[in-house]
Amino acid sequence: xxxxxxxxxxxxxxxxxxxGHALVRNGAWYMATSRFKCRGCKLDVPLGYADKMVLFDKxxxxxxxx
Numbered sequence: 420x421x422x423x424x425x426x427x428x429x430x431x432x433x434x435x436x437x438x439g440h441a442l443v444r445n446g447a448w449y450m451a452t453s454r455f456k457c458r459g460c461k462l463d464v465p466l467g468y469a470d471k472m473v474l475f476d477k478x479x480x481x482x483x484x485x
Contacts, residue, residue: 422450422475431478433470437462449474 426446433442433449440459454465 422446422471423479426475426478426482429478429482431474433466433474435459435462435464437464446475446478 423446427450429446430443431446431449433444434440435442435457438457438460440457442455442457449466449471452466454463456462457464
């Protein structure tokens with residue numbers, strides 16, 4: 420299942436699995452990255468396709484609810 424192109428320009432929030440720090444970026448950024456350095460705990464956080472699917476699905480559901 421591909422990631423929703425409708426969310427490319429929307430701000431999505433991902434919470435670091437290590438410290439919970441919120442990272443807010445547009446969907447296109449999440450589509451292009453595979454890892455990032457958390458500003459909260461300073462750890463290198465992998466962002467795999469399964470993580471992206473959960474993130475995009477969560478935000479798509481929020482948009483559907485209105």
